[in-house]
Amino acid sequence: MKNKVLATLLFSLLVVPLVQSADHAPRLVVGITVDQLRTDYLVALQNLFGEKGFKRLMAQGVVCENLVYDYPNVDKASATATLYTGTMPFFHGIPSERFFNTAFQREELILNDPSKIGNYTQETFSPERIRTSTISDEVKIVSGGLGRVYAVAPDAQQSIISAGHAGNCAFWINDRNGKWATTTYYRDVPAYVEQFNYVRSLSVRVDTLAWTPVYTPDLYTAIPYLTNDFSFKHTFSHDNRDRFTQFKTTALVNQEVTDVAVEFLDKGLLGRRGVLDMLNVGYTAGVYLDKTVQEYGLELQDTYVRLDRDIARLLDAIDKQVGLDHTVVFLASTGYFKGEAKESPIYNIPSGEFYPRRAVALLNVYLMAIYGQGDWVTGYQNRQIFLNRKLIKERDLDADEMRNKAASFLIQMAGVQDVYTSQRLLLSHGTDRLAAMRNGYCPKLSGDLVLDLCPGWEVVYEDNNDTREYVRINAIPAPCFILAPDVKPVHITTPVRATAIAPTVSRLLRIRSPNGSSESPLSEIQY
Known part of the structure; x- marks a missing residue:
């Protein structure tokens, strides 16, 4: 009898902690990426925020002031991929939003996949170019496929990357018709999301919407540039063919995203089915019309105020439907900001203009003088130059020798700080700058030559209505927040590598990290 009692007591001591552990295990993870958000x-x-948005994250969560992406030319696609895979573009395969298709000698969106069909869109996308697993994939795997993983964002690629390979579905707003679109790569299209396209479609509402500031202009004093002392009102006329594209650069688009995200929590029963589910949400904190903060500083400040309210609404919905004590939430910036204008000439800041089209033409003439007639240069994209590898092979030439000669020629051009050949990036180890350039290089998609341009210069794209890209290499203070059960609030002021977010979140979820993630979880987190 005593042996039975003792055995029962020992069994209870072993089992109770396990039961408690399972009861406290997270039921839902919510990943939020905010494009161009600044600390x-x-x-x-x-001082203009409420208590339940950013202030709640600051007071109750892990706060990282300075999230660092260790590669240049960060953009929305590459940053989102880095956050969700826990590794660099060199491994995850998404170096930028666009890539140069050498077969057709043209730029394409990085996730373009002609083998797929779009729903409510003619765009053809899939996540198949992501070369490693993501947090979303691991959530799906740990549940044996039973967990639901959804994503919603204004932008297609931001949404698809966060949904991953194994996600149920990813939704975005179509630039042409304002519908919530997806791709046939994903097979689970909930009816309650499709209802938005019939009941609350932007295509029938957008011309009735107007963006006006929440507060009077005198309260928007956070940005240190001269701003207008009068209010603003932006509308989206039915006659404007770009109305949906323009709408997606406003603070109002975040409200549309939140509406769908809350619907997932309500109708999709996320976090309430006995398995781990995941909801991924993409927001924007960029400048209106992709212009500059000097032009639209008032609008940008209003975007932050409205974003705070959308985050508060999302967190309240999570708390109501699942409970924040059963949810892991991470919110991270994409770590760059493209809203700075070039300085006026009156300040005498060294500057200039770099014309890629002219650079390519001159390089081709130079190479013809050495190697004979031929189209030796096939294209330029994202500060990369692509040589004609097929022609080089046909002429039985030394490709590395040609790259080195091309680099020696290009570095003499005004505005070019340095030139990296693919061989130099793949085989060499050196300065921090070289390591960063290698991190952002993708061998299967990137060019033969990568240009490092001088700060203060502008890249002028003559074949795209003289569109200009201002070169700045400032480190942008990018925030990250993590809110999780039983995790004590902590404020981290030292730089945190963006590749540490995926393994940290994975540890909080008690699942394995994505397969390309080699970073350790944040040591500052205390339980």
Whole structure:
């Protein structure tokens, strides 16, 4: 009898902690990426925020002031992929939003996949170019496929990357018709999301919407540039063919995203089915019309105020439907900001203009003088130059020798700080700058030559209505927040590598990290 009692007692001591552990295991993970969100603007505007948005994350969660992406030319696609895979473009395969298709000698969106069909869109996308697993994939795997993984964002690629390979579905707003679109790569299209396209479609509402500031202009004093002392009102006329594209650069688009995200929580029963589910949400904190903060500083500040309210609404919905004590939430910036204008000539800041089309033409003439007639240069994309590898092979030439000669020629051009050949990036180890350039290089998609341009210069794209890209290499203070059960609030002021977010979140979820993630979880987190 005593042996039975003792055995029962020992069994209870072993089992109870396991039961408690399972009861406290997260039921839902919510990943939020905010394009171009800045820590300094958050701090400067916090007096205009409510208590349940950013302030709740600051008070109750892990706060990282300075999220660092260790590669140049970060954009929305590459940053989202880095956050969700826990590794660099060199491994995850998404170096930028666009790539140069050498077969057709043209630029394409990185996730373009002609083998797929779009729903409510003519765009053809899939996540198949992502070369490693993502947090979303691991959530799906750990549940044996039973967990639901959805994503919603204004942009197609932001949404698809966060949904991953194994996600149920990813939704975005179609630039042409304002519908919530997806791709046939994903097979689970909930009826309650499709209802938005019939009941609340932007295509029938957008011309009735107007963006006006929440507060009077005198309260928007956070951005240190001269701003208008009068209010603004932006509308989206039915006659404007770009109305949906323009709408997606406003603060109002975040409200549309939140509406769908809340619907997933309500109708999709996420976090309430006995398995781990995941919801991925993409927001924007960029400048209106992709212009500059000097032009639209008032609008940008209003974007932050409205974003705070959308995050508060999302967190309230999570708390109501699942409970924040059963949810892991991470919110991260994409770590770049493209809203700075070039300085006026009156300040005498060294500057200039770099014309890729002219650079390519001159390089081709130079190479013809050495190697004979031929189209030796096939294209330029994202500060990369692509040589004609097929012609080089046909002429039985040394490709590395040609790259080195091309680099020696290009570095003499005004505005070019350095030139990296593919061989130099793949085989060499050297300075931090070289390591960063290698991190952002993708051998299967990137060019033969990568240009490092001088700060203060502008890249002028003559074949795209003289579109200009201003070169700045400033480190942008990018925030990240993590809110999880039993995790004590902590404020981290030292730089945090973006590749540490995926393994940290994975540890909080008690699942394995994505297969390309070699970073350790954040050591500052205390339980």
